[in-house]
Amino acid sequence: MAANAFLLIAGFLIVLLISAKLLSHVLVRFIDGAPLPFIGSVERTLWRFAGIRNEEMRWQRYLTALLLFNGLGLVLLMAILMLQADLPLNPRHFPGMSWDLALNTAVSFVTNTNWQSYSGESTVSYFSQMAGLTVQNFLSAATGIAVAFALIRALCRHSVHTLGNAWVDLTRITLWLLLPLSVIIALFFISQGVIQNFHDYQMIITPEGVQQIVPMGPVASQEAIKLLGTNGGGFFGANSAHPFENPTALTNFVQMLAIFLIPAALCFSFGRCAGNPRQGLTLLVAMSIVFVAAAAAVMWSETQGNPAFTALGIDSAINMEGKEARFGILATGLFVAVTTAASCGAVNSMHDSLTPLGGLIPLWLMQIGEVIFGGVGAGFYGMMLFVFLAVFIAGLMIGRTPEYLGKKIEVREMKLTALAILVTPALVLLGTALALSTDAGRGAVLNPGAHGFTEVLYALSSASNNNGSAFAGLSTNTPFWNLLLAFCMFAGRFVVIALIMALAGALVRKTAQTAGAGTLPTTGALFTGLLIAAILLIGALTFVPALALGPVAEFLAVFK
Secondary structure, three states, X not given: OHHHHHHHHHHHHHHHHHHHHHHHHHHHHHHOOXXXXXXXXXXXXXXXXXXXXXXXXXXXXXXXXXXXXXXXXXXHHHHHHHOHHHOXXXXXXXXXXXXXXXXXXHHHHHOOOOOOOOOHHHOOOHHHHHHHHHXXXXXXXXXXXXXXXXXHHHHHOOOOOOXXXXXXXXXXXXXXXXXHHXXXXXXXXXXXXXXXXXXXXXXXXXXOOOEEEEOXXXXXXXXXXXXXOOOOOOOOXXXXXXXXXOOOXXXXXXXXXXXXXXXXXHHHHHHHXXXXXXXXXXXXXXXXXXXXXXXXXXXXXXXXXXXXXXXXXXXXXXXXXXXXXXXXXXXXHHHHHHHHHOOOOXXXXXXXXXXXXXXXXXXXHHHOOOOOOOOOOHHHHHHHHHHXXXXXXXXXXXXXXXXXXXXXXXXXXXXXXXXXXXXXHHHHHHHHHHXXXXXXXXXXXXXXXXXXXXXXXXXXXXXXXXXXXXXXXXXXXXXXXXXXXXXXXXXXXXXXXXXXXXXXXXXXXXXXOOOOOEOOOXXXXXXXXXXXHHHHHHHHHHXXXXXXXXXXXXXXHOOO
């Protein structure tokens, strides 16, 4: 079993890094502001038609454009969901969503969270899925990547004070990156058995002679961008555990690759743009160390069996509860680590059925900010916050002014870094406290005791860090929970983006003191990667237990 786990993780990382390295060449052109070959004239036509002036923006204009763009998308998506009963492509005649559920869902998809307080096959029409949810899957992913582009430019430029053009970046990312890759992945999924049609739901007779309604729909087209854009919202309530979304072991492997592909490629792209590939390698080393440890812990825990069964004297060699037999323990454990390390939220198993340690790992991966590869764009700029923190600490340790890529990390930069790091822990703590101190919040908890607390904590951690996965056990489709989670999703996304853009604006104004100066280039990728990983692990030993009292209590109860 251990050898199989090692081969699975190693094979996954090898294929991932090769694919990401190839994709990074495209991203570098976008970051440098250069169009891809043969599409320059097409882009000029698009700019004229859309009224876009291809001139670069300072950070305030760039941020304003992103907020305006996403704000309009939120309003439009909410309107589609509330009015879907009167819109086309609704063969099941689903009614419009209530205002609070529509608001929660719109915020969820605009923020790249994809938290779902509903089951897709019984609530959302085909039109809402395609024109509403799938469109936002593209646009929210493009927003995160655009912010990462702006931060990379701020670090790598030494003679200009602008960060690119938001409208140009969003267009290029959507049309020339996300759309082509999604088409390729969707066609592969269709070849493997993922459905893609506009049929009404089908009535079949099961082998037992019972009538059953089988849902249909344009699944493959949404499935591709759901994973590639680290969105995670399932067409069906069972998400990637549903055979129409994830039918084979091969599609399961490709889904995990799609989740990590762009986050890994951004690391390679950053190294090339900085003129020092070790910068990107440093990030990949740090991410890979923590990821491998997390994946191995989940796999080991799930292969030890269910401690509740063992306590009752029942032989439980492995914990298959809540898992698909066609994937098995190891592939499921890897998927758990992948989807919560990235801000994806797609699941191929029931996380609520994980063992205590197996459930603690994804909770921790979310609570450290989902910086282990992370969401598209969001994982990169989240990890860069820890890089600035590592540079600052290393500078103090050796008695020199902290610098990174020749740019001083001073008081303003550290204040913005600290605020951005603290946003999501504050949302998780305050949100959990509010939910458990009010009748409206406690009324949603179906399981008493430590596990019920864990389910609340998981929900707030998932929403605040824009993940979207859930532990279940909560009746969250109520006005209180819809509004609480919507607020956490919105603040966890856009407050952090605003702070990142302000940080980029502060960095781009700094002139390089010496070419290639800084603490990281002089140390080595492995050592610095270990330093960043150590900071994350120290955080696990300090503030994370305070955020995870429920799962810790569950874990310790196993040894009583």
